[in-house]
Amino acid sequence: MATRVLYMEERRGQNPDPCYLREFDAKVVDRGPDFVVLDQTAFYAEGGGQPDDTGMFRWTGGESRVLRVTKDKGVIRHHVDRMPAADEVHGVVDWDRRYKHMRMHTSQHLMSGLVFRIFGARTVGNQIHTDYSRVDFQPASFGPEEIKRIEDACNQVIADGQDVRIFEEDRVVVQNKIEDRALLDLIPASVRRLRIIQIGETDYCPCGGTHLKNASEIGKVHILEKRSKGRETDRIIYELLPA
Numbered sequence: 001m002a003t004r005v006l007y008m009e010e011r012r013g014q015n016p017d018p019c020y021l022r023e024f025d026a027k028v029v030d031r032g033p034d035f036v037v038l039d040q041t042a043f044y045a046e047g048g049g050q051p052d053d054t055g056m057f058r059w060t061g062g063e064s065r066v067l068r069v070t071k072d073k074g075v076i077r078h079h080v081d082r083m084p085a086a087d088e089v090h091g092v093v094d095w096d097r098r099y100k101h102m103r104m105h106t107s108q109h110l111m112s113g114l115v116f117r118i119f120g121a122r123t124v125g126n127q128i129h130t131d132y133s134r135v136d137f138q139p140a141s142f143g144p145e146e147i148k149r150i151e152d153a154c155n156q157v158i159a160d161g162q163d164v165r166i167f168e169e170d171r172v173v174v175q176n177k178i179e180d181r182a183l184l185d186l187i188p189a190s191v192r193r194l195r196i197i198q199i200g201e202t203d204y205c206p207c208g209g210t211h212l213k214n215a216s217e218i219g220k221v222h223i224l225e226k227r228s229k230g231r232e233t234d235r236i237i238y239e240l241l242p243a
């Protein structure tokens with residue numbers, strides 16, 4: 001049985017902001033030497049350039065730390081320092097860490113969308129961290145003026161407080177809308193409905209990650225460095241400052 005992923009459930013309309021869900025109750029449906037599988041979870045499993053969540057499980061009479069969350073062939077495993085001594089747990093996501101990832105991930109979409117719009121360069125790689133992130137663009141050869149322009153464009157959308165909407169759309173519709181902004185090839189052809197993250201009128205991109213409600217929550221984008229990776233590829237490394 002597949003684990004219900006609670007932060008993905010916008011479409012059901014039950015929880016208006018499921019990415020902001022920090023606590024939940026779940027049943028343990030399987031156990032391994034150092035992990036449990038749950039019937040539902042709000043923990044993000046590592047993947048798609050976003051690190052996993054950490055946090056706690058509590059049950060009557062005990063608690064354990066969730067050290068790592070992995071996903072393999074659709075199975076989400078919560079790796080713990082101590083096996084729950086109950087069949088029901090209360091999960092608590094480490095919100096400080098997760099919220100940083102939401103700010104980073106949303107800012108990455110914003111930067112990718114703006115760079116595609118302004119320079120026609122595609123995002124060919126990205127990795128989010130808690131304190132900094134990187135995005136690789138191609139074809140690109142950014143000088144200091146272009147870097148400044150990218151930073152300013154990101155911060156303008158943030159200052160405008162553009163809304164971030166999450167919804168599902170048919171794959172064919174998505175294909176027509178995104179042009180070369182993102183590659184759909186990585187998503188199995190069997191997936192006919194895609195989860196879209198849309199930032200105001202600035203960006204539209206399919207993604208399974210956790211995101212903010214509004215761009216204003218990002219703070220301020222500060223580009224730390226640009227590195228040439230050869231083959232017309234530029235890497236931008238940036239951090240987020242408080243608004």
Ligand SMILES: [Zn+2]
Binds near residue numbers: 207208
């Ligand atoms: Zn994403």
